[in-house]
Amino acid sequence: MDSSSQWLLLFVSLQLLSGPLAAVVAGGRAGSEEFLERARESEFFEWMVGIRRRIHEKPELGYEEFETSELVRSELDRMGISYKHPVAVTGVVGFVGTGKPPFVALRADMDALAMQGTVVLLFQPAEEGGGGAKKMIEAGAVDNVEAIFGFHVSTNTPIGIVESRPGPVMAGSGFFEAVISGKGGHAAIPQHTIDPIVAASNVIVSLQHLVSREADPLDSQVVTVAKFQGGGAFNVIPDSVTIGGTFRAFSKESFFQLKQRIEEVIVGQASVQRCSATVSFLEKERPFFPVTINNDTLHAHFIKVAGEIVGPGNIRDRHPVMGAEDFAFFAEVVPSTYYYFLGMQNESGELLKPGHSPYFTVNEDVLPYGAALHASLAQKFLIQRADSALQSPSEAHSSSHDEL
Structure with missing residues (x-):
């Protein structure tokens, strides 16, 4: 996915946290299908399309995303979301929730819900070969994070279809x-x-x-x-x-x-x-990218959540590809990581060009899917984590000792 689309989809997820959604997610336990329904409403869809187009008007290379970073921060300010900046030169790390464990992170596409648990918002620079993820880690952006999700759009997969697999997914x-x-x-x-x-x-x-x-x-x-x-x-x-x-x-x-x-x-x-x-081996200019490996437990979590949003029949197993992704750096420091692919090819339209083609375009109808799926992945993870703590008195005691 081109970097500007990543920034956009982070905004989409964040927008789902705004006031109008509160009524839908009373108690912090909205159904996954409600996220998709909300993301498709005209006020959100028009907003996210507008943001995407603004970003595409001024593309910026790795560690030069100054105007994009400023746009991110202005939107976070508008939503009342706290953040750290700069992180890894132009990066932004936002925080939604209590500020206490458990922490879950969403990289690129981002959203969170105001519930017990904190969602870390990773606005990462320099994904295209610049090792931006590594610099975010070095800056402490994922300290205490228990799980992190990321994704890439797929131009040759129909819209409404998601693809992934457990274990190695990219080289x-x-x-x-x-x-x-x-x-x-x-x-x-x-x-x-x-x-x-x-x-x-x-x-x-x-x-x-x-x-x-x-x-x-x-x-x-x-x-x-x-x-x-x-x-x-x-x-x-x-x-x-x-x-x-x-x-x-x-x-x-x-x-x-x-x-x-x-x-x-x-x-x-x-x-x-x-x-x-x-x-x-040019390690200073182009650091080695590790293998991108999906956690087995998070794969089961993804299958369940994605099934609620797009339907079990629209989840496909994805064969590993020799392409690389700097998301893999997060797996070296975060206990559980997961990366998936979101189809955006409209079968009735012109075939989309690959992401690195100068003729690459975004099918903007994919935006609600990305927003809803990422929002639900984060929400359901925190719910399961909270339920697990309630079932384990020792864990609950351990996690609350700082308030005694």
């Missing part, structure tokens, strides 16, 4: 870059040169064997060289060339095995061709 990813150096010279006398282009070509072919010949076929992995730069004339062999790419896997062990072998292959194959090579 861990990293990037590499290598400079392969030889000895340049005239193309007509290659015997007086050490050709780095030939060396790099052999390196690229050998890198493909890491997956086809060294990886378990049942353990999905990817190594892709997507960058090859060097030379500038038809008749000159350059002194060096630069190659770069990405590697991905569904387990930590496979990921770091790939990392080790990528460096070994590049250096070794360059040496065979009488060249030298230096390899960088």
Whole structure:
């Protein structure tokens, strides 16, 4: 999902907390279908569409979301929601509820209800490769959070359909870059040169064997060289060339095995061709993304809540994909995390372009679904957490000791 849509859907969820909803959710136990019904009402729908379009008029890159952040804060102020700013440069962390445990967080799309429990609102910058989630964690944004939900729209899934699965859902990813150096010279006398282009070509072919010949076929992995730069004339062999790419896997062990072998292959194959090579994994510019793994218990929670909103027949199992998501950083510090996909393709309309396409558009009819689902996921989690505490006297005593 493009970042501006993420900000918008956070607003949508927050708007569900405003005064008019209070009558609907008396006691903090509204039915999930009531969230969707409310989100579809014209006053909310027109508001969220207006916000989305305002954000899209001024797109901002990672850690440069200054106007978007200001818009977020103005809306939070309007709703009387407290927040911290700045967090991770342009990020905003809002709080709705008592300010006491239990805490549940919603990243990107966000809402909460005024009940025992606190919802943490994570307005995260720099999702597209900038490691914004990691910086939010370093700033303490998810301290004490017990569970966190996030989602992505799916342009090739019909609207009203949601998709997810327990366990790994998106791959861990990293990037590499290598400079392969030889000895340049005239193309007509290659015997007086050490050709780095030939060396790099052999390196690229050998890198493909890491997956086809060294990886378990049942353990999905990817190594892709997507960058090859060097030379500038038809008749000159350059002194060096630069190659770069990405590697991905569904387990930590496979990921770091790939990392080790990528460096070994590049250096070794360059040496065979009488060249030298230096390899960088660009961790400062593009931090490694962990595998995105869905908690089994939260998956059962998602199936129940989503079934109430879209119907059990509209929940699909989603096959893992090799794309990566910086939401995975939260799983390293938050006990329970969950990520799902929300269809927005209108079957009677023109096919939507993928999220990274310059022709990507948002089907605004999806907004009520995202708002209602995220609102209900947070509400039902807190209800179950509260009910569990009531059934366990020791836990209830422990959670209330600060008021004795």
